[in-house]
Amino acid sequence: MKVAGPVAELRAALSIDRVRDAATELSLYRHDASHLEGAAVAVCFPVSTADVQACVQIANRHSIPFVARGSGTGLAGGAVPPEGAIVVSTTKMNRVLSVDPIGLRAWVEPGVLNLDLTRHVARHGLHFAPDPSSQQTCSIGGNVANNSGGPHCLSEGVTAAHVVALEVVLPDGAVVVLGGEDPEPPGYDLRGVFVGSEGMFGIATKVCVRLTPDPPAVCTMLMDFDSVEAGASTVSAVIAEGVVPAAMEMMDQLCLGAVEAYVHAGLPVDAATALLVEIVGLPHGVERDAEIVRRIAGEHGVRHVRVAADDVERALLWKGRKSAFGAIARIKPNYYLHDTVVPRRELPAVLAKVYAIAARHDLLVLNVFHAGDGNLHPLLVYDAREPGVMERVEAAGEEIVRVSVEAGGVLSGEHGIGLEKRDLMPLLFSPVDLEAQATARAAFDPTGLANPGKVLPSPARCGDVMTTVPEGAWI
Amino acid sequence: MDLSAFADEVGEGDPVTITGLRTRGGPVPGVRVVGAPAGIDWIQPAEMTVCCGAGTMVAELDDALLAHGQCVAIPPAGTVGGALAVGRSGVRRLGYGPVRDTVLQIRYVSAAGEVVKAGGPTVKNVSGFDLCRLLVGSRGTLGFLGEVILRTRPRARYEQWFCGPVDPEIALGRLYRPVSVLWDGTTTWVLLEGDERDVEAQVGSLDLQAADGAPPLPTGGRWSVAPGAFRELTGEFVVEVGVGVVHHAEPPPPRAVDPAVVALHERLKAGFDPDGRLNPGVDVLAA
Numbered sequence: 073m074k075v076a077g078p079v080a081e082l083r084a085a086l087s088i089d090r091v092r093d094a095a096t097e098l099s100l101y102r103h104d105a106s107h108l109e110g111a112a113v114a115v116c117f118p119v120s121t122a123d124v125q126a127c128v129q130i131a132n133r134h135s136i137p138f139v140a141r142g143s144g145t146g147l148a149g150g151a152v153p154p155e156g157a158i159v160v161s162t163t164k165m166n167r168v169l170s171v172d173p174i175g176l177r178a179w180v181e182p183g184v185l186n187l188d189l190t191r192h193v194a195r196h197g198l199h200f201a202p203d204p205s206s207q208q209t210c211s212i213g214g215n216v217a218n219n220s221g222g223p224h225c226l227s228e229g230v231t232a233a234h235v236v237a238l239e240v241v242l243p244d245g246a247v248v249v250l251g252g253e254d255p256e257p258p259g260y261d262l263r264g265v266f267v268g269s270e271g272m273f274g275i276a277t278k279v280c281v282r283l284t285p286d287p288p289a290v291c292t293m294l295m296d297f298d299s300v301e302a303g304a305s306t307v308s309a310v311i312a313e314g315v316v317p318a319a320m321e322m323m324d325q326l327c328l329g330a331v332e333a334y335v336h337a338g339l340p341v342d343a344a345t346a347l348l349v350e351i352v353g354l355p356h357g358v359e360r361d362a363e364i365v366r367r368i369a370g371e372h373g374v375r376h377v378r379v380a381a382d383d384v385e386r387a388l389l390w391k392g393r394k395s396a397f398g399a400i401a402r403i404k405p406n407y408y409l410h411d412t413v414v415p416r417r418e419l420p421a422v423l424a425k426v427y428a429i430a431a432r433h434d435l436l437v438l439n440v441f442h443a444g445d446g447n448l449h450p451l452l453v454y455d456a457r458e459p460g461v462m463e464r465v466e467a468a469g470e471e472i473v474r475v476s477v478e479a480g481g482v483l484s485g486e487h488g489i490g491l492e493k494r495d496l497m498p499l500l501f502s503p504v505d506l507e508a509q510a511t512a513r514a515a516f517d518p519t520g521l522a523n524p525g526k527v528l529p530s531p532a533r534c535g536d537v538m539t540t541v542p543e544g545a546w547i
Numbered sequence: 548m549d550l551s552a553f554a555d556e557v558g559e560g561d562p563v564t565i566t567g568l569r570t571r572g573g574p575v576p577g578v579r580v581v582g583a584p585a586g587i588d589w590i591q592p593a594e595m596t597v598c599c600g601a602g603t604m605v606a607e608l609d610d611a612l613l614a615h616g617q618c619v620a621i622p623p624a625g626t627v628g629g630a631l632a633v634g635r636s637g638v639r640r641l642g643y644g645p646v647r648d649t650v651l652q653i654r655y656v657s658a659a660g661e662v663v664k665a666g667g668p669t670v671k672n673v674s675g676f677d678l679c680r681l682l683v684g685s686r687g688t689l690g691f692l693g694e695v696i697l698r699t700r701p702r703a704r705y706e707q708w709f710c711g712p713v714d715p716e717i718a719l720g721r722l723y724r725p726v727s728v729l730w731d732g733t734t735t736w737v738l739l740e741g742d743e744r745d746v747e748a749q750v751g752s753l754d755l756q757a758a759d760g761a762p763p764l765p766t767g768g769r770w771s772v773a774p775g776a777f778r779e780l781t782g783e784f785v786v787e788v789g790v791g792v793v794h795h796a797e798p799p800p801p802r803a804v805d806p807a808v809v810a811l812h813e814r815l816k817a818g819f820d821p822d823g824r825l826n827p828g829v830d831v832l833a834a
């Protein structure tokens with residue numbers, strides 16, 4: 073019984089009911105929302121920093137890897153447990169600890185759900201700006217690990233811009249505060265490099281977030297076009313004109329049809345593409361920017377402009393955008409969601425290539441994405457029961473990543489690298505670049521026990537405990 | 548931009564220090580000095596990005612972006628590389644955010660004399676660890692910045708400073724996202740931008756008059772306090788309300804640093820610069 077030691081120690085440190093190792097329970101934690109799988113030795117549910125610290129110390133004592141896990145909504149395999157790892161679930165650490173409505177700060181535990189935080193501070197006229205599509209279920213700790221984005225990150229920036237301090241259990245078990253409530257903490261921006269480190273630099277146990285005031289005026293417009301190119305060109309032209317909407321989201325025809333059948337929002341199902349644009353701010357500024365957007369859309373042949381008359385209609389239009397992933401089940405039972413970024417000006421050309429790649433592999437592709445950021449989310453839909461389909465899905469996926477990088481883009485805009493894109497990192501980074509990233513990782517985690525085998529292609533570091541690549545990973 | 552000449556100049560053996568225009572302290576005395584290349588590689592107005600050598604003057608970058616109605620949120624004076632290496636924001640931080648959030652990609656020369664790329668050229672990117680944020684504010688102790696890609700922002704259609712005896716917290720609470728709120732213990736200054744009618748409507752409810760600009764800032768010390776702690780300040784100061792940067796006549800009080808954080812700094816420095824040859828003697832924790 074090689075594992076009896078750590079599990080018994082974990083139970084002694086936490087409590088019996090907060091350390092699970094039954095086969096049925098472990099199987100629930102084999103994967104996140106990706107297609108990749110690992111195998112944990114125990115799943116722990118700490119309720120305090122001291123609990124997390126105990127988990128990490130026990131992992132160190134036994135030289136076994138550990139992986140922090142929020143809600144498990146990650147799409148790149150970042151929370152897939154390395155073989156034999158301790159899973160540290162933060163779901164029971166879900167309190168909002170304090171809110172400062174004047175200083176626009178809140179201290180929260182990592183298991184607080186993204187949308188719950190916004191609901192909690194709504195009475196102060198505030199919200200947490202990063203709003204991933206999974207915001208009802210994803211946790212703040214997961215947002216920190218992945219540096220998550222969302223539609224409204226076009227004007228507000230991603231999670232790194234909204235986290236000012238972190239209490240962290242470092243991989244050696246030390247508890248430190250990185251960053252600070254004050255604006256210029258001494259030394260390196262350790263907070264900044266921790267955000268987005270995918271659980272490989274330690275486990276965040278408290279997060280100090282920056283809150284954003286709700287805008288006094290909002291204008292939400294749905295505009296539809298006869299061609300994807302016209303919609304994409306509108307996006308570039310709006311930004312070039314000096315208008316930065318809060319969000320600019322695009323849906324293509326296949327997606328519009330699926331979503332309309334699901335939410336009945338009156339979406340333009342006959343259009344080639346629709347653009348959801350939201351402008352926020354003070355009333356005159358919003359009105360002026362909305363006029364500019366409408367003029368530019370007109371110059372690009374917009375067919376209709378639907379302006380949300382009230383909050384109910386606005387919520388309906390957003391529901392359409394945010395339910396896309398549920399709606400596609402009407403087309404095929406399975407989907408593979410991709411995430412790359414390209415320069416905005418390359419959107420029309422890269423989208424054309426995405427359609428061609430899907431066609432070549434005999435797959436259906438839907439596009440629903442953050443057009444304002446150039447952040448593509450092609451959804452390859454398929455039926456996993458069809459023999460050989462996964463090979464085609466994976467081949468198409470890798471081609472999509474390659475054409476994005478070739479167009480001057482990057483591997484991921486918000487899902488992260490995890491296991492999924494780990495071995496594609498050399499498309500973007502030289503060995504020297506990757507060695508620098510491994511150096512940062514080694515400074516935080518000299519023994520390599522914190523979520524080893526993610527992000528950096530092997531063998532980036534001999535200290536890392538390497539896992540085998542799970543089935544389904546692109547390699 | 549070809550950084551090979553800069554990389555050769557940095558070399559890989561002897562101690563070396565870097566300087567721009569010496570606006571923010573200059574090089575380490577007694578050590579061989581290098582400078583980063585200057586010049587704007589490209590501006591992409593529709594991407595809201597700009598690429599330039601770290602030795603480029605901030606003023607030159609500002610002028611070039613003005614033609615496109617854009618700007619970068621880094622404080623004026625000196626070089627781009629100097630501003631990023633020091634990492635201190637200007638008085639518009641409340642509205643524009645910290646300097647580190649403007650940086651998308653950095654190509655730097657490592658202690659081994661190699662050109663290393665961190666980050667990526669797009670406004671959104673989570674591909675790999677965020678070394679850009681580690682480099683901003685690292686004062687040339689981890690690598691020497693060679694070329695950067697920055698995120699630009701649209702220049703405001705209209706902006707106006709105001710001042711008056713209004714309580715700064717009331718100003719901060721009532722105004723929608725002011726660009727700056729400054730307070731010297733008695734008077735509050737605010738900077739608003741956007742549509743002129745909105746700006747007028749915003750100040751209408753507060754005891755504020757149009758002002759020519761920000762007040763003179765004391766230069767004895769730059770303090771960093773939690774935004775909620777500004778009421779406790781004494782002496783001659785101007786505080787950035789809602790941010791916590793204090794421009795004070797006196798040097799800042801010493802700050803204790805957690806030994807585990809010190810150890811993390813030492814491991815990072817040892818990893819990136821094993822021989823301690825880059826800006827030797829510069830202590831980022833003491834800065």
